[in-house]
Amino acid sequence: MFSWLGTDDRRRKDPEVFQTVSDGLKKLYKTKLLPLEEHYKFHEFHSPALEDADFDNKPMVLLVGQYSTGKTTFIRYLLEQDFPGMRIGPEPTTDSFIAVMQGDVEGIVPGNALVVDPKKPFRKLNAFGNAFLNRFVCAQLPNPVLESISVIDTPGILSGEKQRISRGYDFAAVLEWFAERVDRIILLFDAHKLDISDEFSEVIKALKNHEDKMRVVLNKADQIETQQLMRVYGALMWSLGKIVNTPEVIRVYIGSFWSHPLLIPDNRKLFEAEEQDLFRDIQSLPRNAALRKLNDLIKRARLAKVHAYIISSLKREMPSVFGKDNKKKELVNNLGEIYARIEREHQISPGDFPNLRKMQDQLQAQDFSKFQPLKSKLLETVEDMLASDIAQLMVLVRQEESQRPTQMVKGGAFEGTLHGPFGHGYGEGAGEGIDDAEWVVARDKPMYDEIFYTLSPVDGKITGANAKKEMVRSKLPNTVLGKIWKLADIDKDGMLDDEEFALANHLIKVKLEGHELPNELPSHLLPPSKRKITE
DSSP: OOOOOBOOTTTTOOOBOOSSHHHHHHHHIIIIIHHHHHHTTHHHHSOOOOOHHHHHSOOEEEEEEBTTSSHHHHHHHHHTSOOTTOOOOSSOOOOSEEEEEEOSSOEEEEHHHHTTOTTSTTGGGGGGHHHHHTTEEEEEEOOTGGGTOEEEEOOOBOOGGGGGSOOSSOHHHHHHHHHHHOSEEEEEEETTBOOOOHHHHHHHHHTGGGGGGEEEEEEOGGGSOHHHHHHHHHHHHHHHHHHSOOSSOOOEEEOOOSSSOOSSGGGHHHHHHHHHHHHHHHHTHHHHHHHHHHHHHHHHHHHHHHHHHHHHHHHHHSOSSSOHHHHHHHHHHTHHHHHHHHHHHHTOOGGGSOOHHHHHHHHHTSOGGGOOOOOHHHHHHHHHIIIIIHHHHHHHHHHHHHHSOOOOOOSTHHHHTTSSTTSTTTTSGGGTTTTOSSOGGGGTHHHHHHHHTTSOOBTTEEEHHHHHHHHGGGOOOHHHHHHHHHHHOTTOSSEEEHHHHHHHHHHHHHHHTTOOOOSSOOGGGSOGGGHHHHO
16 A cells, blocks of 8 residues: 655645555645636636546547548457457448447447446546537457557548538547547558548647657558658658647557558568557556656646636736727737736746637637636645645655556457567577577587687687677677677686687677677577586
């Protein structure tokens, strides 16, 4: 059991005890941040109030992409089984938001039932109305992958003439709602269809404040040749650079995420390496979930503070009796100047302010006379939360991480390459010859022996200085050569015999071919005469 003690010196309250990070986050939000949000109508402008389920739910992965980019197939690939409501095809098949979650039995829960379930983190989606709820379902099924994460499948984003047809609800706003609450956003692109439609561009811009959660998958990459793939990758990076206005490059994973044979297998190794990188990223989500929720609460608190300054500034500028309408129009038009003044007065970063155009549109429908003046006590409470409470909760996060067993997503496609000869890199690099009866270095040992005997061996061994003269010819850095020396000098006598010298050259070859060196020498690389030494 963990306990985090927080005291209020002014009121001399008894210390509060939190069992988990989740309990601490809930308590901080309800007692310190929520009062500020309610006082300045934060929920009408930005995001609905958080509920217990938002802090307790499993990590979620949101899949976004134009139709026929393989979103539903990607989920099928991860789970290695069909899920209720799944439809796959080249046309826009997924016309609903589908939350794929763990359940004891397979079944579908419709949207209107979902938003009244207090155990699910979807209650606030009720605000988007029946047009959305009729297009929102939860697919439940027993699956080991879903014991650790949930996946949100989204309708294919439309392009061309189709995007002019109204969906009946604010698609970008729904995605933004999900983006605030998920742990990872995966944008899928088809290597054959890189055009980014107006609706897709609008969606990516709506995810602007969540770039840290975004990953990009260039799917169906096995259908094009290597040269064409390079051009497609470059075009994708150029297109994303125009929409995502950040100096950092979003991570792009290239592959073919389905269980069919590769059409063009030339880049098989690249696809395997990219898949493993993406799987590692997804598998880390449960371990980092508490930290992500803490980070999102901090972002929300910073936005709520800025919102309070904006609303109170507008209230201060309003006349008490006459000319309210004209003054309101003037204030809305000059909102940019108000932003700049607040930025100067309170030393707030420009990145903490809400979108100017969107804020202006929302203010048009508001009654400024009902806005509240600045209440310093509420702001001080939030400041105190950010300055001290969050720091103490951060310690609890680390304690939980260290005392829990390593949490990783297991099952499905994540298990397929963990063990056996189909694991990534099995039988390659330092793993070459792992299943051979003969010592793998023996194949090239005659060539290495010729060099060995030119280096003046004494009693069958060469000195470190002589070995260095030969090893530096590889042009590898001293740090790498030093590691190779430690691995090859098995008896730790500061000299190399012919087998150790052959092993050193084999490891140099492994590194020059682009593979990583092992931290410890694998048993199959031990020279036959040294195997008794290590036993």
